[in-house]
Amino acid sequence: MQTLLPLILASSSPYRKSLLERLQLPFQSASPDIDEAVLPNEHPEQLTQRLALTKAKALQSHFPAHLIIGSDQVVLLDGQPVSKPENHDEACRQLQRSSGKTLTFFTALCLLNTSNAQHQLIVEPYEVTFRQLSDAQIERYLRCDQPYDCAGSFKSEGFGISLIEHMRGDDPNSLIGLPLIRLCQMLAREGIHLP
Numbered sequence: 001m002q003t004l005l006p007l008i009l010a011s012s013s014p015y016r017k018s019l020l021e022r023l024q025l026p027f028q029s030a031s032p033d034i035d036e037a038v039l040p041n042e043h044p045e046q047l048t049q050r051l052a053l054t055k056a057k058a059l060q061s062h063f064p065a066h067l068i069i070g071s072d073q074v075v076l077l078d079g080q081p082v083s084k085p086e087n088h089d090e091a092c093r094q095l096q097r098s099s100g101k102t103l104t105f106f107t108a109l110c111l112l113n114t115s116n117a118q119h120q121l122i123v124e125p126y127e128v129t130f131r132q133l134s135d136a137q138i139e140r141y142l143r144c145d146q147p148y149d150c151a152g153s154f155k156s157e158g159f160g161i162s163l164i165e166h167m168r169g170d171d172p173n174s175l176i177g178l179p180l181i182r183l184c185q186m187l188a189r190e191g192i193h194l195p
Contacts, residue, residue: 004192005115008063010055010070011177019178020069023194025187032058032070044074044081045123048108053121056112063114067190070110071178075151077103084151091142091153092135095163099133103152107174111186120186124179126169128156133163 007027009020017029032055038047049072056070075082077098085091105126112119144159154160156167156175171181184194 005065005067005113005190006063008059008066008068010059010068013177015176016071016178019173019176019180020183022180023184025192025194027069030059030062032056034058036072044076044106045108045125048072048074048106049110049121049123052108052110053112053119056110056119060112060114060117065115067187067192068110068112068114069178069183070112071108073105073107073151073174073177075103075105077101077152082152085148085153087148088142091148092138094153095130095133095138095141096135098130098152099138100130102127102129105152105169105175107177107179109179109182109186111183111190113190120189122179122182124169124171124174124182126167126171126174128152128167128175129165130163131165137163 007025009016009027009029010032012031020027034054036051051072052070056068059068085094106123108123110119110121141159141163145155147153147155154163171179173180
């Protein structure tokens with residue numbers, strides 16, 4: 001009989017933690033301390049894959065017989081990375097730039113088995129197209145959700161859904177930072193079958 005390895009989420013993100021809790025599996029969270037600087041000529045998909053894997057590997061010496069979940073996300077608008085706004089004025093500017101445009105989210109997911117040093121690694125792309133937004137709509141939205149810790153300045157799982165014209169992709173959870181559909185597939189390959 002196969003012994004199932006305990007799960008570790010290599011993240012301090014409350015959003016990723018909340019998503020993983022939906023799978024009703026026991027897990028621990030641990031924050032990896034890594035350098036997230038972009039390498040020269042590194043494409044966003046390469047960056048997110050490298051960082052997801054690096055986050056998982058950063059914890060392997062602390063958790064030598066575990067499954068470690070690493071994830072990272074880059075958001076692009078007009079081909080340029082979009083950061084977390086951190087304050088109201090920057091969030092206003094981000095949403096004004098996003099009005100009527102499409103943002104592309106690249107969310108990388110890594111599942112590292114530290115007992116055999118094997119890993120699975122994917123990037124899940126997802127597109128969000130915003131409606132044309134007035135300054136008044138942006139202001140009302142920001143007062144409601146205060147999404148200052150979210151890249152793109154909106155929460156699709158909250159009132160931010162009202163800003164969106166349409167979305168395109170395989171897993172809307174990837175917008176929040178953890179592609180659960182692909183994670184379930186990865187866990188199944190490690191003997192963890194849901195439901």
